Every structure is written in C-alpha cells, then in structure tokens.
C-alpha cells in the first residue's frame with residue numbers, strides 16, 4: 281500500500297431535491313435529515329478511505345440542482361475527477377434530465393476527452409419503493425447508462441443508507457481505472473532511446 285494519499289475531486293450533479301446533499305452527508309457524517317434545505321451554490325466535504333490498497337482523500341462537491349443557481353455551480357466543475365449524475369427513482373423528470381446534466385458538466389468542466397471521462401449514475405430514494413412511489417425502473421436506468429457510455433449504476437437511499445458507500449467507492453475505482461488507462465496510453469506511445477517508437481494502442485470498454 282502506498283503511504284501517500286491521493287486527492288480526488290468528485291462532483292454530484294442532478295435536479296434539485298433528488299438527494300445529492302443527503303447522499304454526501306450520509307457518506308461523510310452518517311446522518312440523514314428529512315427536512316434538509318436546498319443547496320445554494322456549492323459545498324464540499326472530505327472523507328479519507330482506502331480502495332484496493334490505495335489511500336484516497338475523496339473531496340465531494342455537492343452542487344445546487346435548481347436552475348436559478350446554475351451560474352453559481354458551473355465554475356466549480358473544472359478539475360473534477362469524476363461526475364456522479366444523480367436522479368430520484370420517484371421523479372421521472374429528474375431521470376429525463378440526466379442527459380442535460382451530462383452536457384452541462386462536459387461544457388463547463390472543459391474535460392479533454394468526454395468519451396473517456398468517468399461518470400457514475402445514482403438512482404436515489406429507492407426506499408420509496410416500499411410505499412409504491414417508484415417512477416423509474418431499474419432496467420430503464422441501466423439501459424440509459426449502457427447507451428450513454430457503460431456507466432456504473434447504483435440504486436441508493438441516503439435515508440436507509442443503501443449502496444451509498446458502494447457508490448462513492450465505485451467513483452474512486454472509476455477514476456483509478458481511467459488513470460491507469462491514461463498511463464498505459466502514455467507509456468505505449470513513448471519513444472525509447474534506441475529509436476523504436478512504440479505505437480500500440482490500448483483498448484477501451
């Protein structure tokens with residue numbers, strides 16, 4: 281295990297009220313507030329964790345999902361290592377807006393290679409299933425993830441603490457895997473001192 285901690289910036293995006301702040305608070309402080317206020321702008325919290333033997337400081341940036349706060353949140357997209365696109369399974373519109381959130385992120389973060397950028401999708405509030413409140417099926421959500429870039433999908437509940445840890449750990453794994461891939465591309469395109477240019481390309485998902 282490496283002794284140095286890697287700082288990773290993960291950003292939570294999605295419609296107002298889907299539970300982004302609740303997911304961050306559940307993960308970092310293990311608390312849930314059923315009366316939480318809408319976020320204004322952005323907030324962030326850190327949590328240290330170890331994934332596959334690597335020490336990581338996860339810096340979670342929680343953004344305001346309401347349209348009126350757009351100009352306050354978009355300046356913070358730059359430098360993100362992973363984007364967690366969040367909807368609520370009892371809110372069809374929030375699912376239908378995932379594509380807009382992805383576009384907004386790509387535009388303002390100015391990522392070099394959007395096709396390779398690590399996104400993770402969260403369908404939050406799965407606890408509502410028990411009271412018949414689900415509006416988006418798991419299959420439908422998985423199909424969207426498949427079509428839009430083979431993104432990992434997690435059905436979460438900040439209220440019941442379902443899959444919250446797994447989702448954040450998956451975000452870290454996605455970033456680490458993407459970095460390994462980039463290192464591999466750099467290595468395979470390097471020129472050795474004997475004049476043999478290596479041109480082998482790595483394959484992707």
Ligand SMILES: Nc1nc2c(ncn2[C@@H]2O[C@H](COP(=O)(O)OP(=O)(O)OP(=O)(O)O)[C@@H](O)[C@H]2O)c(=O)[nH]1
Pocket residue numbers: 294295296297298299300301302303313314315316317318319320343344345346404405406407408436437438439440
């Ligand atoms: N039943 C249920 N309610 C949840 C869950 N997560 C969040 N909520 C509730 O949904 C409401 C909105 O949650 P927030 O975490 O504030 O939503 P947000 O995505 O941060 O909203 P904005 O800050 O406006 O973008 C609050 O009343 C939460 O208590 C969940 O997993 N299950």
Ligand SMILES: [Mg+2]
Pocket residue numbers: 300301302317318319342343344345
């Ligand atoms: Mg919030």
